[in-house]
Each structure stands twice: as C-alpha cells, then as structure tokens.
Amino acid sequence: MARLQNMRKLWLVALLSMAVACGETPSTTTASSVPTTPSGEPVGVPASSAAPAATPSPSPVTPVGHTLRTHKVTWLSATPVDDGARLRLVWWSGVEPCSVLDRVEVKESADEVVVTLYEGQDRRSPDAACIEIAIQKTTTVALTSPLGARKVVDGAAS
Structure with a gap:
C-alpha cells in the first residue's frame, strides 16, 4: 500500500512538472532562451522578406431561388461594368449550403x-451544419438601361 502511494506521489510530481513547463509564456521567456547565431545575434526573419498576405477574390455566385429562411443581405460595393449596363455586387456571406444567393431584386x-x-439556406440541405466563417461573394446583375448618373442604393440597408 505504501508503495502504491509513493507511485501516485511520483506521478503527481511528474505531471505537475510537465504542467509548469508547458505553462511558460513568452512574457516569462528570458533573453538567454532566445535562439542566437554563433555571433550572438538573435535569429529572425526580416519583416520586409515576408510575402504580403494576398487579398482573396470574391467568389462568384448565381441566384438559386427558393431558399429556406430567406432574408435581405447588405452589400459592400456595386461597381458598374460593361459601360454601366450591369452592376457587379460584392458582399460578405457564409458558406454553402447554409448561405446561398436566393435572388437579386433591381428597381430602377x-x-x-x-x-x-x-x-437563405439551400432547400436541398435543410439540416446542414456549416462552419461560421465569412467569405466575400460577388454576382453581376443587368440593368434595363445604363446606370449613367443614377445613384445606386442598397435595398437591404433601409
């Protein structure tokens, strides 16, 4: 019995030692623990040599219609294309099948x-579980007449 208690104490000490060692944070790191070169200079990568993060392009989507729990979504930008005959819309959304473009209404x-x-949610996947991550999407809509000097208004913002 005494031997079993000694083994438990030994395991407890070992676990506590590991917990303390794993709990070291950067604020407790000493200068002597920073890696150095043989000349004593700190090892690192110059900030200018790191590649800049690429801005992902919005994912192009087309309306699917007849979604579940359909709701309005605000857009970020509406850019005229094809000499103002069409508008390219960009907005933040979620992943499919939980967030799909149902339709775009244009009132001129x-x-x-x-x-x-x-x-809304794709009706073919009513019970889908999706991760909550934001992605940019884009779609292009035709106008009945070129945009010209007309103002573009987000119908979901009002």
Whole structure:
C-alpha cells in the first residue's frame, strides 16, 4: 500500500512538472532562451522578406431561388461594368449550403437604382451544419438601361 502511494506521489510530481513547463509564456521567456547565431545575434526573419498576405477574390455566385429562411443581405460595393449596363455586387456571406444567393431584386427609376440581395439556406440541405466563417461573394446583375448618373442604393440597408 505504501508503495502504491509513493507511485501516485511520483506521478503527481511528474505531471505537475510537465504542467509548469508547458505553462511558460513568452512574457516569462528570458533573453538567454532566445535562439542566437554563433555571433550572438538573435535569429529572425526580416519583416520586409515576408510575402504580403494576398487579398482573396470574391467568389462568384448565381441566384438559386427558393431558399429556406430567406432574408435581405447588405452589400459592400456595386461597381458598374460593361459601360454601366450591369452592376457587379460584392458582399460578405457564409458558406454553402447554409448561405446561398436566393435572388437579386433591381428597381430602377430616373434618379436611382435600388439593388436588394436575398440569401437563405439551400432547400436541398435543410439540416446542414456549416462552419461560421465569412467569405466575400460577388454576382453581376443587368440593368434595363445604363446606370449613367443614377445613384445606386442598397435595398437591404433601409
């Protein structure tokens, strides 16, 4: 019995030692623990040599229609393309099948173009579990007449 208690104490000491060693944070690191070159200079990579992070391009999507739990989504930008005959919309969204483009409604007047995006969950995957991560999406919509000097308004923002 005494031998079993001694073994337990030994294991407890070993576990505590490992926990203390793993718990060291950068703020407790001493200068002597920083790797150095033979000349004593700290090892590191110059900031200018690191490749800049690439900005991912928005994922192009097309409306699928008839989604579940359909709701309006605000967009980030609406850029005229093809001499203003179409608008390229960019917005933040989630992953498919939980966040898919249902439809885009465009209402044109002499002074403005109101564009409203609608998203929902793909009806073919009603019980899907999706990670919550934001991705940029893009779609392009045709206008009945070129944009010209008209103002573009987000229909989901009002």
